[in-house]
Every structure is written in structure tokens, then in C-alpha cells.
Amino acid sequence: MPSHLSRRRLLAGGLLAPTLCLPALAGATAADRLPGLSARHAYVGSLDDTLLAIDAERPVQIASISKLITAWVVLSAELPLGESIRIEQDDVVRSEYTRSSLEVGTRWRREQLLEWLVVTSDNRAAAALARSFPGGWEEFRYSMRALMTQMQLFSFDFGDAAGLSSTNRASARDLGVLLVTLAQIPYFQDLSRKTAVGGKLNVNRFAHDRSVALLAGKTGFTSAAGFCLAEAEQFGGRVVALVVLNAADREARARDMARLRSYARERLGTA
Secondary structure: OOOHHHHHHHHHOOOOOOOOOOOOOOOOOOOOOOOOOOEEEEEEEOOOEEEEEEOOOOOEOOOHHHHHHHHHHHOOOOOOOOOEEEEOOHHHOOOOOOOOOOOOOEEEHHHHHHHHHHHHHOOHHHHHHOOOOOOOOHHHHHHHHHHHHHHHOOEEEOOOOOOEEEEEEEEEHHHHHHHHHOOOOOHHHHHHHHEEEOOOOOOOHHOOOOOEEEEEEEEEEEOOOEEEEEEEEOOOOOEEEEEEEEEEHHHHHHHHHHHHHHHHHHHOOOO
């Protein structure tokens, strides 16, 4: 493990929580599936127990939810957040020429790229953050895998920093463990709740909903992954992960998340 990702250093800096072991639950039966849920994979769990799991152990494509790990790798490495990074043509290529607010030749502080990454899901920001990482993309991918291995979240794998690659996979349950962990870090709380960056709105509609006690979260979409959303929210005094993977469309994803939220409130007695 590279020295900049030592477990002791991450724990001391508050960027890595101890390994969290949420109780595993086998795939739900038909009776356990919530009526009308479009997602093929779903998970609801807290630090204490698993409330719902629907095919939650299977590694599947997670699209831009990958950007949460990208941000975490950058923070864990303790790279200077004020360092200026120039957007290069290579970032355009690596982000597969997807639309971006970051023009080639412009310069952004690393902390600004993190905002573009998580809030507006900018793929070019992901590419620039990985490219500028000490050792480049290969070291960055190693660090992504190392962080997940430290937490014993073995379903994760990564082919790029943005989530465009079909290699980027995880199970709904492992995403739940990750979100509960990130929810304990003030940086991710602030970033997840930020409503806009550079005039661009947060792509997660629940970041704009003040009735939702959002602590950490990220949307994702590719044609193969479907519509995805992973969040951690506060229910009374408990932090609960809510994960929707491969929902039918954008509106179905939002309805599925609202359904999981209502289910969690009912189960926890906070409705």
C-alpha cells in the first residue's frame, strides 16, 4: 500500500472510518419486494441491521456513483486542495468526449474539480483528478481498489474515475456500507447538500429537498447501468443507506428512492 494511503494516516485525518460490517442478507423473496419498485437491485441498511435487500450482493455497473470513490481517493491522499490543475485534451478523450463545463486550457483548483465532480457529475473533472494524481491513472486505480479492500468491500472494481467504464461495478450492499462511511465525513455532507456549482444544479434532486436529511449521495446513469442513486440519510438518531441500482428511468429512480425512504421510516418508527 502506498504511504499516502496508510490506514493510520487516514484514520487520524478522519477520512477513513473503521471497517463497517452491516449484517448480510440474502436476496429478497418476491414477498419482500416493495410494490411498484422498478430497480433491479436495492438496499436499505444502518450500522445495526439490514432492513431490505433485493439482489443486493450481485456486483453490477454503478456508473457515476463511482465519483464518490474518486473524491475519497483524492481526499485520502491529502493532496493540496488549492493546487491549480489545467484541463488537457487527454481529459476530453478519457471522459469519452462527454459534455463538460471545463474547457481545455482552463485551470481549476483541485477543490473546485471535486465540486464539479460530485455536484454536477462532470466526467472531465474526474479525468483531470485522476490524471493529476501522483503516479497518474494506474496509481489512482490502485488507490481506488486499495480503499475498498481496506473496508473489505470486495465487489468494487474500477475501469475509470468517472463511471463510464463497464468495469466500474459494486453490489448494492457494499455501496450501502460505503455511503454510511462517507456520511460520517463533514466534507461529503457539505458537498452532497450543495445545490449548485458554476450555475449548474446538483444532479441529485434530493439535494434540493429540505425535507430529506441528506448526508451523502450520488446519482449515476449509463445505458447499461440504468438509473442509479445511492444515499445516506438521517432517520432520527440513525444513519441509513438507501441504494437504488438499475431503475427504469429518471422519474422511476426518484420514486424508488422515495419508496425506500418511506419504508425505512416505517421500519425505524420515524414516520
